[in-house]
Amino acid sequence: MSRTKRIALCGMLSALALALSLMERMIPLELLIPIPGIKLGLANVVTMFALLFLSPKEAYSILLCRVVLASLFAGSVTQFLFSLMGGLLALTTTWLLLHWHDRWFSFYGISAASAAMHNFGQILAAMLVMQTVDVIAYLPLLLVSSIPMGFVTGTILEVLQKHMRHLRLTSRDNAM
Amino acid sequence: MKKQQISILTAVALCFLLTGCSTQEEQAYTQDFYAMDTAMRITAYGDNAADAVTECVSYINMLEADISRTRESSDIFALNHAEGNQTELSEQTADILQEALDLAAKTEGRFDPTIAPLSDLWGIGTEQAAVPAQEQIDKVLPLVDYTKVSLEGTTASIPAEAEIDLGGIGKGYAADHVIEILKENGVEQAIVALGGNVYVLGEKDRDTPWKVGITDPDNPGDSFATLSVSDTAVVTSGDYERYLEVDGKRYCHIFDPETGYSAETDLRSVTVVSPDSTSADAYTTALFVMGLEDAMEYCEQNRIEAVFVCKDHTVHVTDGLKSSFELQSTEYTYAE
Amino acid sequence: MRNNTKLRLRWGDFLIFLAIIAAACGIWIHLAMLQTDQTYGEIWLDGELYQQFRLDGSVHKTVQLEGKATEVTIEVDGTQMRFTDSQCTDHTCEQTGWISRVGQTAVCLPNRVMLKITGSTTDADAVDVIVQ
Numbered sequence: 001m002s003r004t005k006r007i008a009l010c011g012m013l014s015a016l017a018l019a020l021s022l023m024e025r026m027i028p029l030e031l032l033i034p035i036p037g038i039k040l041g042l043a044n045v046v047t048m049f050a051l052l053f054l055s056p057k058e059a060y061s062i063l064l065c066r067v068v069l070a071s072l073f074a075g076s077v078t079q080f081l082f083s084l085m086g087g088l089l090a091l092t093t094t095w096l097l098l099h100w101h102d103r104w105f106s107f108y109g110i111s112a113a114s115a116a117m118h119n120f121g122q123i124l125a126a127m128l129v130m131q132t133v134d135v136i137a138y139l140p141l142l143l144v145s146s147i148p149m150g151f152v153t154g155t156i157l158e159v160l161q162k163h164m165r166h167l168r169l170t171s172r173d174n175a176m
Numbered sequence: 177m178k179k180q181q182i183s184i185l186t187a188v189a190l191c192f193l194l195t196g197c198s199t200q201e202e203q204a205y206t207q208d209f210y211a212m213d214t215a216m217r218i219t220a221y222g223d224n225a226a227d228a229v230t231e232c233v234s235y236i237n238m239l240e241a242d243i244s245r246t247r248e249s250s251d252i253f254a255l256n257h258a259e260g261n262q263t264e265l266s267e268q269t270a271d272i273l274q275e276a277l278d279l280a281a282k283t284e285g286r287f288d289p290t291i292a293p294l295s296d297l298w299g300i301g302t303e304q305a306a307v308p309a310q311e312q313i314d315k316v317l318p319l320v321d322y323t324k325v326s327l328e329g330t331t332a333s334i335p336a337e338a339e340i341d342l343g344g345i346g347k348g349y350a351a352d353h354v355i356e357i358l359k360e361n362g363v364e365q366a367i368v369a370l371g372g373n374v375y376v377l378g379e380k381d382r383d384t385p386w387k388v389g390i391t392d393p394d395n396p397g398d399s400f401a402t403l404s405v406s407d408t409a410v411v412t413s414g415d416y417e418r419y420l421e422v423d424g425k426r427y428c429h430i431f432d433p434e435t436g437y438s439a440e441t442d443l444r445s446v447t448v449v450s451p452d453s454t455s456a457d458a459y460t461t462a463l464f465v466m467g468l469e470d471a472m473e474y475c476e477q478n479r480i481e482a483v484f485v486c487k488d489h490t491v492h493v494t495d496g497l498k499s500s501f502e503l504q505s506t507e508y509t510y511a512e
Numbered sequence: 513m514r515n516n517t518k519l520r521l522r523w524g525d526f527l528i529f530l531a532i533i534a535a536a537c538g539i540w541i542h543l544a545m546l547q548t549d550q551t552y553g554e555i556w557l558d559g560e561l562y563q564q565f566r567l568d569g570s571v572h573k574t575v576q577l578e579g580k581a582t583e584v585t586i587e588v589d590g591t592q593m594r595f596t597d598s599q600c601t602d603h604t605c606e607q608t609g610w611i612s613r614v615g616q617t618a619v620c621l622p623n624r625v626m627l628k629i630t631g632s633t634t635d636a637d638a639v640d641v642i643v644q
Contacts, residue, residue, distance in 0.1 A: 100524065103524075104522055105525055105528070109527075109528040137543055140536040141536075143535055143539075144533070147532060208626065209559065215619040215621065302602070369643075371644065372643060372644045373643075376641070387638070387640050388639065388643055389639035389641065390643060391642060391644050397616055398616065412644065416607070417644070418602060418604060
């Protein structure tokens, strides 16, 4: 893939991640879990895709772009912190686990782990912002939800991977 | 493979359901705020709780803007500075002023909205609090006279040097209207605490009334007894709220309009229970001024339910409350 | 196209699922054990939570803060808290004395400082509200 194509792709993915991030806001997770700014982490699909078909560096950049833009568009400093913590932890976990993809883990497991770390990151950020350890009470619920989320994300990735082979967007040198 | 897919998908769906139905207890919404010179808290239950409570807070702020003595834009400020001339009041202000005057008449002046010049003189609760000289009291006392207030429709006038203070029933009035707002929003359970004015809406649980604690006059942070009630206001006035202590003698913020001094009776606090918070507010003041014997008689004649805490650490309860009243502290004795 | 989609879960996947559920349960149980009658003392300044402590006997300190009008001093003594020296005009806050049970509050009005006791309690005598 040419450099220009890569950059263009990164841009598109950032926009997509941003759109997903903003769309997530419509899901009223706050009714269940009263931490302002808490999210399911749908946008992580894009980050994981980037890890698979581009490179870790580009994946981290897309994540950063998405987080900064999202908090600029419709958020606050706390929003930024939550997204950043969650996103970074999720991305790093995915990157690590991908090394053993196909042998030990499928996309479902990796996605679930990623979602779990995303939630852990959010709670960690909440603890810092609100200066109290007690928000950890919401973690069990969030953790359990990362399994179905993992299936959703994993399915998307599986389907994508199947189809990506037909398009000339992929290159041989991806993160694996 | 298909079976496997289906079972996995079912598992996923179930997981989502699990996460959805965990914390669905009563959605309580509480707001703490400051208004009318006191700390207020409204807790409402139900789907519309948040909106309802927000509306209540707006209402209270709006009411305060109308009847505040200190805000220059308020009706009462205008009335107090009208130097004897007629003043136009808003319908709301006129309404509450009328109720204040009615209650003053009913309590034969022991509750009097024109008491401001006297309470200002004593300044209890401010840094200038001091026992005034007799001449000063004599000068101010004639101004305390609710009969000299004229109110026709929305036009009012008071003597030039007189002053109206609706603080005595302001919170009670606010509570009554706040309860209406909550009901209009579909709220069936709520606890409204506006300083010493509590109104409990609905019941705590099916057939379980709310437990309202009565402040211990010796330990104002704690309660010494409880009333198990529903759908009613509970209002207390006591000598421990705001007072001045000089040479070992305590002068509280409830004044006797006849003597010009703090009400000196055998009572330490009076708690009135009634679905009408406005009148309850006025009654606690009036009953405190009357002293135990007269107060109990007044309650019987006017069918008012109340709890009296006396200086000798006895507690007297009117008949209607006997079954809901429970004494917790051993420092007090229940008088049959 | 669908007949090719095999749901291939690997061993590691189950490990991950197990780990997640174990973590969730672990935290949940740990919290459930903590739940027994844990009360917290809270200091609120002008509508915002300023500080929070566990009132399980471990915290003994004095907190001084700038209220809206003057300085305010609060004493936390293990299982109770109170206003001590306050420069406010009416000193009603100090007169309230010690508070220690869930639901009790003490307020310094001029400074908009409020002390609250919150938490879960299995105390059958607990009141829903205190009329002051």
